[in-house]
Amino acid sequence: MANPVDPSQEIFETKHFQTYRRFPLTLASGKGTRVYDVDGKEYLDALAGIAVNNVGHCHPKVVKAIQEQAATLIHVSNLYHNVPQSKLADLLTKVSGFDRVFFCNSGLEANEGAIKIARKVSEQNGKTGPIIYFSGCFHGRSITTITMGKEAFQKGFGPLPEGFQQLPYNDIDVLDQIGSDTRAIIVECIQGEGGVNLANAGFLKKIGEICKEKEIILIVDEIQTGMGRTGKMFAYEHFDLDPDIISLAKGLGSGVPIGAILAKEDIATKIVPGDHGSTFGGNPLACAAAFANLEVILEEELLLNCQKVGTYLKKGLTDLAKNYPFIKEVRGMGLMLGIVFEPECRPIAIRLMERGLLVSCTAMHVIRLVPPLILTQDEADSILAILKEILEEGV
Ligand SMILES: Cc1ncc(COP(=O)(O)O)c(C=O)c1O
Structure with a gap:
């Protein structure tokens, strides 16, 4: 939906090559594991520019x-x-x-x-x-x-x-x-x-x-x-x-x-x-x-943090997934994790975005989590909580 003060989405539709299937969101700033849209709404960024912002935004x-x-x-x-x-x-x-x-x-x-x-x-x-x-x-x-x-x-x-x-x-x-x-x-x-x-x-x-x-x-x-x-x-x-x-x-x-x-x-x-x-x-x-x-x-010993928080998050996701038969598998290593869904997962990624969690949907069925390597255990818990909310509503 077009934002009255931000023409980015409309300009994308009319002026850009249509190479990307973009989410309806314009990001304006970032700090650490968080990004903010043009209205100031905060998102926990578990995509990190697709595995780019390893040390977090604007370190x-x-x-x-x-x-x-x-x-x-x-x-x-x-x-x-x-x-x-x-x-x-x-x-x-x-x-x-x-x-x-x-x-x-x-x-x-x-x-x-x-x-x-x-x-x-x-x-x-x-x-x-x-x-x-x-x-x-x-x-x-x-x-x-x-x-x-x-x-x-x-x-x-x-x-x-x-x-x-x-x-x-x-x-x-x-x-x-x-x-x-x-x-x-x-x-x-x-x-x-x-x-x-x-x-x-x-x-x-x-x-x-x-x-x-x-x-x-x-x-x-x-x-x-x-x-x-x-x-x-x-x-x-x-x-x-x-x-x-x-x-x-x-x-x-x-x-x-x-x-x-x-x-x-x-x-x-x-x-x-x-x-x-x-x-x-x-x-x-x-x-x-x-x-x-x-x-x-x-x-900042981010390799260690990645191992620690990655293992914690993967276990949390694996435990969560057991309750939902439409999740086929949780896989990955460190902070490069995938949740494999039976149905296509783009709608799930959009719903997560609406709840303030950014992820991508790759290979049609896999929600990919590649957050900054500075992610804390508390933030991993937030990811799990938002995901649980969505899964409880069904896919
Ligand atoms: C494994 C791998 N190789 C190459 C590329 C291409 O990188 P770039 O988009 O910077 O050209 C990507 C991008 O997603 C990638 O994941």
Whole structure:
């Protein structure tokens, strides 16, 4: 419904490309785990910009870093060094254990870059086979990344690039088909857009073994799962995996657009001047925000909080779900949780929004909860209470 003082929804209808199925809500400000609409109504944000605001909205340390950097230097070309970029590169490589980083502006860009690198390096190693991706995955909306995605997103956008092969997610036996000619494998440890689907530990272990044995480049897409979302800095650390490349974005910059490709030395050093680049990637403003964001994750021990509150919330949701046969499953890890409903869940997400709780509905049937990692146990209780109210009314 149009708000008399806020024309945003009407302007969206008439002036924007209709790419998004938006909720009828205009958000105006945020603080911590809360956001406020144009009328000042408060919402508990269990979506966090889709797993972006990991340290909460407008964290004072991040705000200060952005303000100071904005007043100092917003952008310079990558033809020059800049201090925030080098500080972030140093901290991110230390924290992750990867050797080198390339900065870009979004998740799809990180995956595009990872694919470019994997193609070049694997070709130098004499491999000409496909890059393997898995059913249910989501790696972005560029032509290359939709090629590694579901058919519905590809329709009308062909011809798509060659050299990609899909295998079923979590099918351990099918992995035996992977030949040594394979250039790379890209995988999400938990599929976010696909419906909060967890990979089986055995499935990921076997992928890791095959990659080692056949010298295949392993790319783990940590765009949604990274920066502490699952209770470890990166989701692959829960599993027996040793990726060559990971891609990051969402939780990296606290909402200031930034993505990153992290790679091991032997891969990264095959990329030479001219192979890849970006005008904005790694600019001082984005890097200052991401540096402060990463410091907050470390200083406030958000991985621990994520594990603690995530476990508490998952148990609460699982206990709650037992009372409602229309809930099929509660799944996820850390503060990346999914409630799988029998019916389609968008109407449920709208009703939750009306009661002051923001969530998304993904893969049609899964209410996804990806709140800021600063969520408290009391706030987890509030999520459970609002959800219970809605479930009691029926779906
Ligand atoms: C796992 C994963 N990879 C890639 C992307 C694409 O990121 P972006 O929207 O920043 O291009 C997303 C976004 O939802 C994602 O969840």
